[in-house]
Ligand SMILES: Nc1ncnc2c1ncn2[C@@H]1O[C@H](COP(=O)(O)OP(=O)(O)O)[C@@H](O)[C@H]1O
């Protein structure tokens with residue numbers, strides 16, 4: 001069956017990707033590519049996570065920074081309190097992100113589009129204010145973190161983080177792809193097109209949105225968790241920076257949200273452009289570039305990169321090329 | 322709570338239903354029973370509350386007062402998807418297709434979510450419904466390439482994918498040519514012959530007369546006549562209501 005063959009190709013691709021990433025950490029000596037690569041991988045995972053609710057369901061979440069920041073500070077608090085290893089920090093962040101997604105979803109997903117979006121902006125502000133006043137994790141001034149010794153086979157912490165982030169990308173993409181090809185994916189697509197018609201056709205719209213919000217939130221927080229160790233530092237205004245929201249949204253929309261590959265392509269394109277500009281010109285220009293590219297795509301290619309690459313109605317996986 | 326309905330009990334019981342929007346009463350104390358297998362015509366001038374009534378039956382709106390009982394179960398508080406799963410399907414007065422999907426995928430939504438366990442593959446069921454509705458050749462087409470009549474048929478086909486006991490058609494023939502009206506009407510009548518109870522809202526009187534075993538006429542949110550089609554049409558208040566608009 002086509003579907004089966006697609007799956008084999010997909011998982012083979014995943015295996016090749018992980019082996020390549022791992023070999024790179026063993027062969028390349030210079031740390032810089034890992035520093036830059038980490039950020040790109042982080043944005044791939046964020047964009048894919050964002051598209052599960054923002055793309056499949058069409059509920060535009062401006063609160064990526066809230067979930068990301070919650071991930072950062074879950075890791076910081078846990079590390080400071082117990083010295084828990086990175087894997088535990090990430091898992092804890094995912095759980096907290098999922099609970100946050102559940103809470104926010106329950107409160108706001110009954111509202112239509114724009115109200116949900118506004119509520120998610122408010123969310124980040126509320127949580128950031130809370131963290132600013134939380135002494136234990138350094139408050140507004142931030143907190144320095146001492147990295148623990150690196151685990152074999154890695155010889156530097158940044159290389160290890162690079163590999164960890166690659167695994168998070170694989171998890172995010174695996175989940176997004178699974179949803180897209182499942183009953184849930186069809187239900188989300190239906191409710192994005194027309195919520196009332198979906199309900200009347202048997203789709204439990206509130207439940208599906210809530211589950212999508214929880215999965216998306218869990219992934220975003222998990223992606224944020226290693227950031228503190230990456231920077232060896234955390235402060236509220238960077239952890240809850242609105243740039244994460246704008247980037248995740250722009251990368252997904254530019255890539256195209258009808259297929260999981262869209263956010264991946266969008267994040268690679270925008271992420272590497274940003275890294276390149278940060279080195280050659282300045283990092284200030286990033287937001288400008290995001291804005292310009294978003295406008296160009298909204299006008300010229302509303303279905304994103306994948307809309308340009310593939311004909312319409314072939315986007316849904318499930319066998320078709 | 323499970324209540325097993327007596328065999329001759331009504332399929333749908335609408336009891337003392339009142340729906341207001343702000344200070345405006347769109348439905349005023351509506352009570353009606355629909356029998357199993359019945360072909361029921363719902364008429365009334367524009368704004369008389371027909372769509373509001375089926376919104377209350379399908380769950381899109383909640384009435385302030387009254388109850389909706391389906392197959393002996395009180396469903397007044399259930400969301401629309403729960404009602405769809407129990408066998409209530411509807412079309413919309415202004416078609417609401419899933420625009421990013423093909424015609425076949427539109428049907429797959431109902432098969433995926435509203436129906437449980439079937440021996441046949443879902444795509445085969447969807448194709449057989451499309452064939453029946455004369456839409457087989459459009460299975461792979463995006464919905465925005467459909468003509469008006471095809472769109473109406475697709476809405477009915479999508480409702481059938483829910484495998485309904487009760488099908489509610491909201492002005493499925495509005496804006497169609499007379500041959501197209503006959504086509505859709507024949508489809509509805511043939512569905513009625515296989516144990517699907519149908520409520521048909523329609524303005525085209527010939528269609529209503531041909532289709533209905535019983536007709537109910539609403540005016541300003543109230544039932545002004547109910548009974549055999551010829552009787553209702555002959556009713557003075559019905560004639561006034563129609564001439565008055
Ligand atoms: N969601 C709503 N909010 C406010 N008023 C409504 C709403 N839906 C219907 N109405 C009003 O209720 C009345 C009945 O409408 P409707 O049921 O659509 O009539 P019909 O289908 O018989 O033409 C109309 O006056 C309409 O304006």
Ligand SMILES: [Mg+2]
Nearest residue numbers: 371372373414
């Ligand atoms: Mg109407």
